[in-house]
Amino acid sequence: MSPDGLPEAFDVLVHPARGLSGELRAQPSKNYTTRYLLAAALAGGETRVVGVATSEDAGAMLRCLEAWGAGVSLVGEDAVIRGFGASPRAGVTLNPGNAGAVARFLMGVAALTTDTTLITDYPDSLGKRPQADLLEALERLGARVNSHGGRLPVTISGPVQGGMVEVSAERSSQYASALIFLGPLLPRGLDLRLTGQIKSHAPLRQTLDTLGAFGVSYSASEDLSRVSIPGGQTYRAGRVAVPGDYPGSAAILAAAALLLGEVRLDNLREHDLQGEREAVAVLRDMGADIVREGDTLIVHGGQPLCAVTRDGDGFTDAVQALTAAAALAQGTTTWENVSTLRLKECDRISDTRRELQRLGIGAEETADSLSVTGAARIAGGVTADGHGDHRMIMLLTLLGLKADAPIRITGAHHIRKSYPLFFRHLETLGARFDYLPTDTP
């Protein structure tokens, strides 16, 4: 059993639900947790990160920072970090699990060390995700890099001085974020030029926001194609509070919109840099009844939904959740400009299309878009493949709640990557799941 009371590895059987009602507090943001923990470690003194996520990705960051020499103690819901500043230990092997952002941010910082090796125990997921754009930028800065054809495992050694460097932001914003975290600690700082069509602006802004929260100065052009960070700075230790998580909450909001009842979701501040905040506006445009009262969103579910066409890049981690709404909306919804979804925990375009089709829902793809034609009903009674991807599992769960007969989702424990209490939260709203232990983690 794991701390959430669920088997270590399991499939989930999702029972159809008539309605969802009740109140929840949104879990802590994944993206801010990883950033605040890293910045706290890069600071000299002690930082209290208030209300950290308990997901596997947060755990991966804590484990790696500790291996590099940070002091880590968990006090209630907070993490207290004693930083290593600009001097992480040399010769350490880090395993960020399946956490892409964690892996990439650590690769950037590894240029402060000698012989940091990053490995993964997810060779079929993180092990396949591309790292070359970041590794080449680090090499151009003077780092020594060994990789497995631009993929993990990689070994990185500094020192690097800094200066001007280009990095492609076409496949992921995480490469640029990694360099931005490194920049202030380099003697010459960084004059970063982002090349290609920049994707995922929102997490980049969260990275810059984090620098600001730790007293680091920088300047950035409006379109983020240039970021200048003066060198020789320090991250200032202190106290930061993690806001609520919009990507995971988007799945709760979509579930609440699809089913009858009233759901109140607290801890979601209105002015937030998480792009997935846009999920609220998208659901409203589809016909959902969502009202905001301060940090609480109130959903009156069961309204008929209609299709929309949107550029999905601004809310990349909410596309799967919104696809559940699209699968039951009238008409064909298209998420455009979402090519980066192919490079996440699974291929969130092709794999999603296949799972939807298997459930009898019309779906089509192009290189950079996904279109979904809403079905009047979903028969269910089938097994769907979770693809080891927490966001695919959220999507399939929502479809199971709306189906006529239960849907079994394989590898549902991978939900713990970002939202360990996802099933528990839905249970408190009235959903019913059977957890079926499996052998293969």
Ligand SMILES: O=C(O)C1=C[C@@H](OP(=O)(O)O)[C@@H](O)[C@H](O)C1
């Ligand atoms: O910087 C981050 O924390 C993240 C950036 C996004 O990735 P891409 O920049 O690869 O789109 C997002 O999908 C991921 O969950 C977290």
Ligand SMILES: C=C(OP(=O)(O)O)C(=O)O
């Ligand atoms: C893609 C995701 O995370 P990461 O890139 O950090 O693995 C995600 O949370 O959906």
